Amino acid sequence: MDFVRTTPPRPVQVAAVFPELAPLARPAIRLHPRPGSPSVRDSSVGGPLLWPAGEPWPHCEDVHLHMDTGFRESLTDVRLQRRLQSRWRPDDRPPAHTPEEEALKERDAARLAERLDAGPPFPADCPVPLLPVAQLFLCDIPLLRPPGQADLLQVLWCPYEHEPDCKPATALFWRSAAEVDDILATPPEPYEADYPGYVPEPCVLAPEAITEYPNSLDLSPELQRLLEDWNRWQAAGADVDSFYAQYPREFYSIHLGNAPGWKVGGWPPWGRTDPYRRHCAVCEAQMVPLLTIASWEWSGGEGRSWAPQEDQAAAHADARGPGRYPSQPTRVEVGSTDNMQIYVCPRSPEHPHTDLIQ
Template sequence: MVTTATCCHLLAASAVAVRRTVHGAEGSGVATSAVVGFGDLRHHDGRTLEENLSHSRQTSQVSDAPDQAGSSAQVASGRRGSLPKCRKLLIRGGPPVTQSFAGPPFDLDDLIPELATLGRRTTLLWPESGSPGVRDSSLGGPMLWPADEPWPYCGQPGHWAWPNEKSPAGTAPMVPVVQLFARDVPQLQFPEGTDVLQLVWCALIHPQDPACAALPQLYWRSEKEVLAGGVLRDIPVPQQGEYDEDFMPRPCTVSPTQMTEYPNWDFPEELRHALQPRIEEIEERFGLEYTQWACALQNKVGGYPAWNQPPNWPVCERDHRMEHLLSITGEADLDMDMGDMGGIYVFLCRQCPELPYTHRYDC
């Protein structure tokens, strides 16, 4: 049987230099959370709107050009390519349009008031390769793990690393993926008595899991309690054959930035068709596609999932629709492809006292 993950790996392996596209649409330490509004004159990178527009167009042109030098280097190293922050357009359809997220250069609620009720607050993480510490929010960095709690391992039968589907791995240590402290993401609601979110996953492909990709586990902790009991110093690292490189994040610092985003794949179909002419007019006027100024298709907390495919919202065992907690995508500094430029989305049910969670994967 050819699974979604297998197809994604086949697609990724067939291309040496790949560009991150989807249907639908950076330091050391943690920067203080910032609020970016649609009318702000500067974005998180300090560029003015005009500079951002120019940068976006230049990035799109560079991303579409053949990268012969990079291809040669990637063939020599055996890697499958690096990932710019770009996605493919949903609203107009047609062939993929490689583009870079620049943020909106206008007040979207004024131009398209019908979108106002669809806006959702999200915190963009903006990972940048660095050396975070155990008390830093990070992606792929070290974790504030209790010394008296064993590091988690995964022993799911049949899990494997590309291309060794017929040679499954044994029990393998999980890898750090996300660590967020409440002080850095004030918009995220933490369970009572906790102020640290941690996500680890087994970086192998799991055919017994519906997602058929990396298998995540979520933890909520109290920083004070962990420090009082001691921190685990020696976190095991998976060895060759115990991980798939597509799901091994490189340590990155984060710069949490709050903003409001609008739906991509979750755009109500009838409303999307009704607003199509105005959206196209704005795209033509500012030279930016809809997903560049309305959708945060990247690593983030809350908001809409950064879907690559049509939505697949989960419900808990009590039939409650779960909320989107995290989107983890293969941005460049993380150095992971996640299949064919895929994403893993973590969902939480706050209506249930035990706070059950689950995940989805697409590419």
């Protein structure tokens, strides 16, 4: 980890204004992924995995209906388009492919032609290799609670949407890094993805420990009423713009509750649905948030207060135009620019996990 990202201090100390919320504070680690070239020995998003050569690469065995959504692209095309966009400036003509990129396109086209010549190229029951989503080492992310001697979490997904929730199917693997000697050099890849947003950009991480408070929807009705009491905010001397006098709970939700972006632990983001508890299919324990896979590191407008101090200039600049994605460094997009929350059993991380789009 050779760079840092720092969340700006919150405009109000939550527990000072509302001591009733202090017991609800939770630790979280914001991952702050940024495009880079991680190695198999690095914690990363979308990077190569420390995968044993003797262990089969995971595939999705579900039936995949290969209908033309208008968005489906080969991984080669997704990556080439991103390279072009990264070189595109608003006052320039669209850049041309380099000779190396043209060769990649030709190989991709030849590969597709071979599959077409061989018959239906994408049988619905053909197993699909999973794509790496995240690799997290315990030494970088101490909030992880791995089973046994494991010190490494690897998260992969199938880049096709799966019913009934129209989201990628996820898989988790815990392992001991020291036990991996012979590393799989060239993992298989799916030919295509349902959407470019299901192809993570390789990113290095700058983990940052923070303290989080719940999304306002996770609070009891009594605590929600406290947040809506403007007199309480004023009596505590909180420096809150009078713009929020009619809706002080909105100030809490935007600036003080759960942090946006990729993170481990903390509180879940809600919004698409009201909160509901997830229970382990094996032991019925209430499951806890493990990893948030986020479409955006911060939102626009007031939500930019969560942009790290090192990124504030980029967050407040006009970031429109091809190749400019300061708040979407991973290029991941789930749902309608939502978050995918992965939950695990607190009694045994090896019990089946579950996931949820919010």
